[in-house]
Amino acid sequence: MRHTVIPFGPQHPVLPEPIHLQLTIREERVIEARPALGFVHRGLERLVESRDIAQMVQVVERVCGICSMIHAHCFCMGVEALLGIEAPPRAQVLRVMWSELHRVQSHLLWLGLFADCLGFESLFMQFWRIRERILDLSEATAGNRVIVSVNVIGGVRRDPDDAQLAWMSAEIDRIEEDLRRLEPATLDDPTVRRRTVGKGVLSRAQAWELGAVGPTARASGIAEDIRLTKYAAYGRLYFEPVVETDGDSHARLRVRFREALASLDLVRRAIRLLPAGEVRLKLKEPPAPHGETVVRVEQPRGELVYYLKGSGEKRLDRVRIRTPTFANLPALLVMLPGVSLSDVPVVTLSIDPCISCTER
């Protein structure tokens, strides 16, 4: 039997970002997938040589447009650990609030793209319509829609007032109501089920062995979530990871949908928990940390790791970023063999690949 090699990407209608997969096909079934990366490398880690620590906050935000807040949150936590300081309690809760808003908008973006990839255009528009309201919340409270730029070493730069928080809380309720209305169409629709159930199965053992992270691992039954380590204010918010056991594309869809709802709830509880007080420490400028540290946070796609090394200068010696898509790519290569060629876009998108993050 002859094999055919088919290139998938780097430009493909379902791919929001460029990744190339070389697919070896036999009778319309994938038998091997080999990835090629490097289309959007920007050398952001190297900018640490020319930007001081405060400026690096804005640089790391641009590693990923969709979860910029969480990158900056992780970086600031790392620098604060090196300096031996801690952001004030109100700032910690505000960081969680904006991080969870980012998770919701990231998941809504993905849910829309996934619906679009299945050809379900009207559902795609519904998700993106809701996402727009989350971006409005970001703009009203943080100043910017997507790259919110609120983090700073030692706290946050914005402090929403009570009226804004009350409006935000009410808006979150309305958004949740609208999102719940889309649940039957997203999870129970027969065409969605036919395209996703049993497609791209990743068993629990495979997910564990390959080091899958985030919703990809949680859809295979691994209850792993860095928020369980109780960083920032997560220790004070009751939090339970969303776990499914089927390991297929539909399980990953269910995890992300339920996580979006759980994050809305976390935002609401963060607003209720918000203590009074300062949001920013006054620092002796510029910060010049000494030593090295590793920080982990939970991004919408999974575990994000930052390694920071400083030698008492105003610029860090090294910043190393390990993003969740990098950890999930080996899992994708295991999911693809056996999948029909027409299902490759669905399975590829089901890990929510963020290539800009991966290549930095």
Place this chain on the structure above:
Amino acid sequence: MFELAPVILRNLLRGPATRRYPLVTREPFPRARGEIENEISRCTLCGLCARRCPARCLEVEPQSGRWRWDPFVCVYCGVCVETCPAHSLRQKETGRRPATSRETVLLQGEPRRRGGGARPAPPPDAPARERP
């Protein structure tokens, strides 16, 4: 099969979710981060904004008195406004308009004398700064 039908019916009654931009625009949120403005008569040309800018979109020449801002390089983070000791910088709530050509904003201030002078005290009507 008809899971989305109630949502579609609601949408028929609600009207479109999009705006007829640019004919219809939304009011910006208070304190949204938009264009940078410099009241050059207040500016001391100290250059702190240019040194702090993560995007390097600002250039300050104290000798010639020039202050230059590139709105197409700016990332609209507001760090310059936050650090301006003379309170001459402020950030508008509306963003940069789309343009067909790339132009920088060049302002001419009073050239700084050698040795400089004492830093002026912030005026009583100092514009709102990025401060929580």
